[in-house]
Amino acid sequence: MAVALALSCAGCFEVSTAEVRVRDTSAVTLESRDGTDVLPVGAPEGVVGRGEYWEMLSRVPYEVRARRDAAGAIELRCDACAAAEFPVSGTGVIGLLDGQGRTRAAPSWSVAVDSTRVVVDYELCMVQGHRTCAADLPVRLTVPARDVAEVRRRIEPLRLWGYALLAFGAASVAAATYVMLAPGVGGSFAERAPWGGAVLAPGLVLGGIGLWEVLTPAREQIWTP
Amino acid sequence: MPSLSHDRRGRRGALSRGRGHLPRWLLAGVVIASRLTAVTLSRADEPRPVVDVSVLRSPGLPVLEQRSGDAGWRTACVVPCTLRLSVADEYRIGGDGVVDSSPFRLPATDEHLRVEARGGSPLLRDVGTLLAVGGMAFAAGGGAILLLPDDANASSDARSSKVVVGIGFIAMGLLATTVGVLARLFSDTSVRVSVAP
Secondary structure (H helix, E strand, C coil): CHHHHHHHCHHHCEEEEEEEEECCHHHCEEEECCCCEEECCCCCEEEEEEEEEEECCEEEEEEEEEEECCCCCEEEECHHHHCCCCCCEECCEEEEECCCCEECCEEHHHEEECCCEEEEEEEEEEEECCCCEEEEEEEEEEEEHHHEEEEEEEEEECHHHHHHHHHHHHHHHHHHHHHHHCCCCCCCHHHHHHHHHHHHHHHHHHHHHHHHHHHCCCEEEEECC | CHHHHHHHHHHHHHHHHHCCCCCHHHHHHHHHHHHHHHHHHHHHHCCCCEEEEEECCCCCEEEEEEECCCCCCEEEEECCEEEECCCCCEEEEEEECCCCCCCECCCCCCCCEEEEEECCCHHHHHHHHHHHHHHHHHHHHHHHHHHCCCCCCCCHHHHHHHHHHHHHHHHHHHHHHHHHHHHHHHCCCEEEEEECC
16 A cells, blocks of 8 residues: 555655755854753864664664864764674764855754754764664754855755656566567467556656656755845 | 718817816826825835744745735745735745645734744645545445445355455545545644734
8 A cells, every 4th residue: 555655646755955054163053952062162072972772682882972173064973883783784974064064954844944043953873773773863953043154945856766666667668568579478469468558558657757756856945044 | 971070079079178077088097096096005004014934844945925916926035034014915835845824914013023834745745635535445445345245155254254354444444544634634834923022
């Protein structure tokens, strides 16, 4: 049923993201989601969280630290997470703000803009288990309104979904061609054509939708204070 | 021809000079001008409050849209924004990738107003519609299975299986419909207009 639902809503999968461009990177602060300051203005480093994740039969302790470099870039580092091994996989560094003052893109839903500040909520994962996150990291980047140069919102079709539909369409065309033209398949072409057509038609429709999802350009909106 | 030209002259005379009336074009002009002046004056008289428009959480590219009279919707600003708006116009929160809110008007006041909105997701709305419609079709299918007459030679096991399948279809259909309706409800764009403190 889920597949039927997904296919019937083939063209409606879009993803919308937002990123903030900041004038003064030193004014950006990082908090945990409960409001605890992790990286206040001027602070070069802070602890975001500590915990343990399971790696096969042992528990591995980890500590995630936020670091602000000389250019003002903010990144999260976790050495123990980078060393994670099967059955989990980890990430050692996640950048939240680059030296040019551009934040990591977040879902539009997670970006709140008001008259005093722009808040970007991130749901990050530094150790990925099987379908779950073994070291999740909910953090909040806050930019004072006076330091916001622009908020760039972007909406585009889910390209991965488009490629999947395109592959499905290509496979359908290949299967239909085989059914209709392969010498090994019994019956005349006239007898085989309806079966081939039945495979080809939905494949072409879904492949077309996939092509649309892949080729449709992203739409962008720029908000300036 | 002479009578026609005479006729024309006569009619003109009756309208313009003969009985001391204003020319028709002038009368029409005066009427239109007075109407326009009245509209302009009433527009000038109506309050134009300063409004803070914010959409705290929203998917897509949210904007405030404005409609004057019978004209179409046009973008008033990219939210959040602060601007002076006419209370005579209609507004809504919309934009690419955002479910349009219901149209709303501003209260006739000069006070500083605040419009707070929460943007709804078209994807959630579309999935909700699909689930609701698909669920109803599923439930109807279950009902049809139950209503189908039993085969005279069917065993009791086959009959009970038919009932189980029918009830299963109805239950799954109703569940999907409920989820779909809830998804549609939660995908609405809500707007709250209040006086700023």
